[in-house]
Amino acid sequence: MKTFYPESLKTAEFHALLQGSVAPRPIAFASTIDKEGKVNLSPFSFFNLFSTNPPIVIFSPSRRVRDNTTKHTLENVLEVPEVVIHVVSFDLVEQMSLASTEYPKGVNEFEKAGLTSIPSEKVKPPRVKEAQIAMECRVNEVKALGDKGGAGNLVICEVLALHVSETVLDEDGTIDPNKLDAVARLGGNWYSRASGDALFQIPKPLRTMGIGVDQLPDTVRNSTVLTGNNLGRLGNVEELPSAAEIQEMSHHPEVAEIKRRFVNDPESLVNHLHELAKSYLEKGELEMAWRVLLQE
Numbered sequence: 001m002k003t004f005y006p007e008s009l010k011t012a013e014f015h016a017l018l019q020g021s022v023a024p025r026p027i028a029f030a031s032t033i034d035k036e037g038k039v040n041l042s043p044f045s046f047f048n049l050f051s052t053n054p055p056i057v058i059f060s061p062s063r064r065v066r067d068n069t070t071k072h073t074l075e076n077v078l079e080v081p082e083v084v085i086h087v088v089s090f091d092l093v094e095q096m097s098l099a100s101t102e103y104p105k106g107v108n109e110f111e112k113a114g115l116t117s118i119p120s121e122k123v124k125p126p127r128v129k130e131a132q133i134a135m136e137c138r139v140n141e142v143k144a145l146g147d148k149g150g151a152g153n154l155v156i157c158e159v160l161a162l163h164v165s166e167t168v169l170d171e172d173g174t175i176d177p178n179k180l181d182a183v184a185r186l187g188g189n190w191y192s193r194a195s196g197d198a199l200f201q202i203p204k205p206l207r208t209m210g211i212g213v214d215q216l217p218d219t220v221r222n223s224t225v226l227t228g229n230n231l232g233r234l235g236n237v238e239e240l241p242s243a244a245e246i247q248e249m250s251h252h253p254e255v256a257e258i259k260r261r262f263v264n265d266p267e268s269l270v271n272h273l274h275e276l277a278k279s280y281l282e283k284g285e286l287e288m289a290w291r292v293l294l295q296e
Contacts, residue, residue: 011150012065019045020187027185028059029086029096031110031117031125032076039117039126040072041099041109043088045185046152055159057085057135060145060152068149072105074142077155081139082123085157086131090181090193094202094232095130098212101205101236114213114221114231122160130228132168132180136161203236210236220293225274230281234290241291249291259295270296 006014019025028047032040046060061074077083088096092115099109110117116129122136137157145152168179178195186192189201213221213235221231241249249255254276262269273292280289 011148015065015150016187019185023186023190024184024192025186027088027096027183028057029088029092029099029128029131030059030073031084031086031128032073033080033082033125034072034076035079038106039108039110040076040105041113041115041128042071042073043096043100044073047085055162056140057137057157057159058154059085059157060154062152063146063149065150070153074153074155075105077139078142080124081142082125083137083139083155083157084120084123084125084127085135085137086128087133087180088183089132090183090195091228092128092130093183093191093193094229094236095213096183096232097202098205098210098232098235101210101212103209103212111214112210112212112235114216114228114235120161127163132165133175134163135159136163205236210238211240217293217296219270219296220274223270223274225271226278230278233281233286234293237286237290241287241294245291246294249288250295252292255292255295 004014004017025045026047028044030042030044034040044059044061046062048058050056050058061071063070095113095115099113099115101112103109103112110126110128117126118129120127120136123138127134127136137159139155140158141156143154143156145154164175168175170176180194182194184192189204191202213231216231216234220226220234226234250259255273258269258272258276262272273295277289277292280286280292
């Protein structure tokens with residue numbers, strides 16, 4: 001047994017050990033708004049349910065370990081004490097991950113992640129239409145746990161309205177965990193899910209800015225083949241392949257064959273290229289997927 005003491009390690013090192021130890025953790029996908037009406041959407045895995053009467057959930061946007069700065073979500077709830085907390089299902093996980101990119105203040109992560117913003121009933125921040133569960137909350141208190149990098153800030157939220165998709169409910173009105181297929185956070189790049197293959201990885205969003213789903217070509221963003229998770233992964237690149245790389249890919253046997261077969265059928269050409277790109281995404285070959293998609 002190896003023993004670690006907080007004072008003997010760098011904060012980032014102890015942070016990684018704690019995250020790997022306290023796992024899996026549910027994810028609060030939180031939408032907030034500032035006093036100027038600018039929306040923010042970001043995930044937090046320091047999150048759980050603490051009371052049902054009153055209904056209280058708490059999440060914690062910690063101060064950044066690397067430079068002790070605060071996150072836009074924390075700044076927003078201090079200005080406008082309201083939040084919508086969404087449960088992350090597996091079919092949203094790539095878009096959720098993309099939304100965690102540290103975009104500048106004022107950038108709308110709904111748009112960057114390719115998610116649909118819809119009005120809430122009780123609070124000002126909007127809801128994520130694609131989420132299976134959303135909790136509209138009033139922020140009762142924000143309790144700072146410290147003033148150094150890595151210090152948490154407990155955002156104590158009272159649930160005013162709970163929206164649950166009928167697609168995840170059983171006949172008796174309870175939530176079926178297999179239908180919900182909720183995702184939880186582990187250490188590093190690791191996640192788990194409530195059904196299917198329990199453990200999987202997602203590359204962390206770039207420290208630089210991913211282009212976002214809103215910057216994808218229209219044919220890609222509106223694809224009938226690619227899923228929301230596919231779009232989220234595609235949006236997590238800083239730049240697209242070069243013209244030379246795209247040209248080189250046009251000679252790839254599979255690409256060349258698709259172009260030959262469907263030279264007079266533009267719709268089938270696009271769909272087959274998207275199917276090929278999707279197969280690369282499923283193998284984790286993001287750059288190859290982009291080279292295929294840009295053949296259109």
